[in-house]
Amino acid sequence: MTSLDLIVLLPELMLVGTALFVLLLDLFLHAEQRQWLLWVSLLGVVAAGVANGLIPTQGAPLMQEMIRFDEISKVLNFVFLLGCGLALVLSADYLVRQGIARGEYYALVLLSTLGAMFMGSSVDLLMVFLGLETLSIPLYILATFLRRNTSSQEAGLKYFLLGAFSSALFLYGIALVYGATGTTQLSAMAQEKTSLLLYAGVGLLLVGLAFKAAAVPFHTWAPDVYEGSPTSATAFMAVAAKAGAFAALLRVFALALPPTLADSWTLLVGVLAVLTMVLGNVVAVVQLNLKRLLAYSSIAHAGYLLIAVASAQSATLMEPATSSLLFYLLIYTLMTLGAFGVLLVAEGKGENLSMTDLGGLAIRHPWVAAAMAIFMISLAGLPPTAGFFAKFYVFRSAIQAGELGLALIGVLTSVVSVYYYLRVVYYMYMRPAAVERPVHISTLALAGIALAAVGVLVLGIYPPLVLGWIQQTLSVLP
């Protein structure tokens, strides 16, 4: 390990340091001083983000060829840190209301983010696995964080059992790939000949990651876990687990697998994408519970992200596919966290909100309702919000790759999605309040929601703000 390695790892080290410090700090704080935990965590996230931005990228793999800090890692790290920071800001008051604003919570969120960052930077299958576990284990704990609440316990247990199972499959996949190629190095794999063993191993890798991404048919855990977990954890989970999984899909499938395999895995990913988009969107139509609705919505969005992965079929298609995936992940992070942020302020103490509970929100809290409407419109992929360009870009790379069918199914299912997203808008704007529910507005939560809403709108009107930056990634593509 050289000093260069340590410098490049600075963002990750900062997160670990902050997590440990927050754990320690909690011991010395009185209950009413707990907001310091939030500020310290946020400081750590911001510092990591700054470090991530300032450290120059390295073309060569580091840490005994385990990690690579290139432009893609940079963008991914930024997305993860943004998701982490925004999730912390949005959930701070909810945690206090629920009585779970403890140091462990913040530390676990930070460590989970660390896992996602490792997944996004890894160039070795073992590192991907380590990242996956570092991401997942804190999430299992976060899901059960309301430990006196049975549905939270149930969510945690379900997530843990199924998650452990999928991790095992992923590990077995690594073993098979190693058996076939004699290496776990992603760059070395690309030169290997194909064999049945490799096919089987790659299939298992895909299953393991599809589970984390909640792609159909490996999605069954998502609705229950999303519904049962504390909403703040759900919000973070919806973003972090998905972004991490797609980071790994990008590293393993799009950037590393031998070109001879491309036909078979893109076909597989394409099939997954179609199943995910169709099932996610169609089942979401009948959901009345908001958290379940957002769970199915996040499944559906995994389908659109899979389109981007499936479009990365050859060297020339790599650049549009990769940047559309990264752009989509960023926008997805903003709009999903924004929507969960509104849920968090509308929820008092962990009761499960249904759509009718949003009735009359537009009259009582016009700004919150307007922000929620923006998130819904963006999730549905309508202009002039960023969700439109995210989808547009994905469909564009799909058509460029000749996957017209995927693009068609993508647009048609997003018409279906308009129905349920607009129903949320309908309840907020066109229904009177059934019960006058208090909305727990605080400056901090409002600032978070406003940041997400403005981001969604500004990137919808002028996407080059981040697109240009993301497209720098093409400089490192093979």
Add this chain to the structure above:
Amino acid sequence: MLTLITFIPALGALLIGVISRERQALIRGVALFASLVTFALSVWLFFAFDPTQAGMQFTEERSWIPEIGISYHLGVDGISLVLILLTTFLVPLLLLAPWDAIKERLKTFSIMVLLLETAVIGVFLSLDLVLFYVFWEAMLIPMYFLIGIWGGEKRSYAAIKFFLYTMATSVLMLIAIIMLYFNSGLAYPTFDWSDLKNMHLGPMMEFWLFLAFVAAFAVKIPIWPLHSWLPDAYSEAPTTGTILLSALMSKAGLYGLLRFGLTLFPNAAVELAPYLLALALIGVIYGALVAAAQKDLKRMIAYASLSHLGLVAIGIFAMSSLATTGSVLQMVNHGVIIAALFWAIAILMERFGKRGLDDFGGAMSRMPRFAALFLVFMLAAVALPGTNGFVGEFLILLGIFLTKYQLYAIIGASIAILTVVYMLWMTQQVFHGPKAPQVETSSRDLEPQEVALLAPIVALILWIGIYPKPLLERISPSVELLISQAQSRIEQAQEMPQTHQDSQSGATP
């Protein structure tokens, strides 16, 4: 300049957003000011526009999203010019209209109307296909709110039906736009209309892409049999929404057909013209027949609108510059007339609280001023000479008659008689005949301010009817350029051996 015209309403909406909703007068004032400034600018544009020049004027081109080949490209020609004028003319009137339904939640209402205005203007001015698509879809959201919040009893059903129906086909257009980008065969891929109109597509590709575009436009117009959202949306929407839908958004569909459908895919357009003409003609007949059978005034006008728009579509599909000029003029006319008719029905509804045909009778005696104005609107709708409706319909029919589609002109002209029948019948029922019991109690004649609001519409109807030259001299060169470009593309395609097309189509006089 064009950017200003497009975005001043949106700026106004933004400004209203930060005003407290208690200050209704201020909200009204800001909304009105924004829309009037836009109108003033577009009037200026109308006179600054050089009629001798057929191409795009006042173009603005900036890079917008260079990463994926999208530019911010606006431009105005004679066709979009008159449609912009129609839009900016109607919106201030609608904001001034004193309808009771809109008294509550005025703030949201003003924001939505202004955002819609921006979107509609953007549709008419965009020369980049993605930019066009963004505005095109952006029209839906404010309209969803307008129908959903202020609509009638079945408003949520009507709003979502309208939304899903139009979106389902416009996403197909989105896919077609992206396909176009990758298959245009130009030296560099682009979404820019002014480059794409010179491309060469394979016949199959052109056929399917044209179909996707036509589907999106046909739903918006709507063309039979894609109209089933129309009766619900038109009759459930509040009057402002109905007028915006019928007067402006249907024009967006027709405009798209003309600007993008014909110029990008001329070969497919000619090949499919007989079928599309037949559908449009069925729409004309069907709309007229169903309108004649309606008992509900608003629904009757909705179907009448369907019938009239079918005729405009016929004028576009015929590929004759005379008929198309007529169509463009008739788009403006239809916008003005249909707005006036829905407005008149809103006045009746406000007074009587009902809108069934049988609820009225003998209103003439109590509302003479209103009856006189209504007569003007009605006569314009049935295209009496001297009104604007006549000029437009006459040009369309004449233009079609000079092509090989004479049969359509003959049938279309005959249907005009049917229109007269149900329109006159409706007028007779409402204003003459035995007095309905409510007439004594409920009817009030028009207030002076109501007359003042309707007066510009009457003036426009008569002005275009008597002296359409200022409009026609701006529309005509642009239409001719458009059609001749399309025809030269058709000729090019014929020189290539694999296509067989009828050379007779679209003979221009």
